[in-house]
Amino acid sequence: MSVINLSAKSKPLEELLKTSGNIIKIGIDLDGCAVDTNPMILYQANEMYYFDNNKKYSKYDKKIREGLGRPLRVDDIIRFRYDECTPLSKEEVDEIFKVFAEEKKFLSLNPMPYAVDIINRLQEFYDEYFMTARPGNVEEQTIGWFENSGIRNYENKLTFNGNKLEIAKTDNISKFIEDRAETALELAENNINVLLLNYPWNNDPKQELIQKINKHPKIERIYNSPMAYWPNIEEKLIK
Ligand SMILES: [Mg+2]
Known part of the structure; x- marks a missing residue:
């Protein structure tokens, strides 16, 4: 005869998670997930190839005639790679990231709205690992960003440029919080639950990859509405 412990059954998930010894490990991607990277990269792109940010034409003003005729905006970024959704060439994109790294601008990126507080709160229930495809040459800046961010317990939990x-x-x-479609599918196909932050670059239903993602039971989209991404993540993970 089985005895159903009604009091345990009715415990909220929050309580159960607290008693599970923080054994659930969650991976968190940086760019586009914990860190709001695109606005500053685009600012850099506009400074170098479109307008300078005082609204004067830059020395690359030929690009304006060939290109959009205006500075790039966040909503122009509908593909993961900038050279696939803007008039910028791959070489120009590489140059933008090179200058961005040289000027140590990874240090001053903004976290995504509410990310810091929620990442810290989730540590009560989850063991967090931060993972990025950023190259090793920006490791120091990335660690510096964490030091200044207010995020706790990131030490020894941060990996670069590895296979996620x-x-x-x-x-x-x-579990994994990710925004790149290919990575999300690869993780999901290996039985890892993915919270996919919904962005135009991972949500073009004409692509076969996206059709697979949309059917995959291990992938759940997190939207930036009605609340922002991170409050929605928090609600999924602890409410
Ligand atoms: Mg990312």
Whole structure:
């Protein structure tokens, strides 16, 4: 005869998670997830290739005639790669990131709205790992960003330029917050639950990859409405 413990059953998820010894490990991507990267990269792009940010034409004003005729905006970014959705060439995009790194601008990126507080609050229930495809040459700036961010317990939990799937498997990570479609699908196909922050670059239903994502039971989209992404993530994870 089985005895159903009604009091345990009716415990809110929040309580159960607290008693589980923080064993649920979650991976958190940086750019586009914890960090609001695009606005500053685009500011840099406009400074170098479109307008300078005092609204004067830059020395690259030829690009304006060939291109959009106006500075780039966040909503122009509908593909993961800038050279696929703006008039910028791959070389120009590389140059933008090179200058961005040289001028140590990774240090002054903004966190996504509410991300810092919620990342800290989630630590009561989850063991968090931060993972980025940023190259090793910006490691110091990225650590500096964490130091100034107010995010707690990131030390020894930050990896660069590695294969997220391999790291997730090695560290037994069972959930992942990600915005890149290819990475999300790869993680999901390996049984990792993905919270996919919904962006134009991961939501073009004409692409086969996106059709697979939209059907995958391990991938759940997180929208930036009616609340922002992070309050919606928090609600999914602890409410
Ligand atoms: Mg990302």
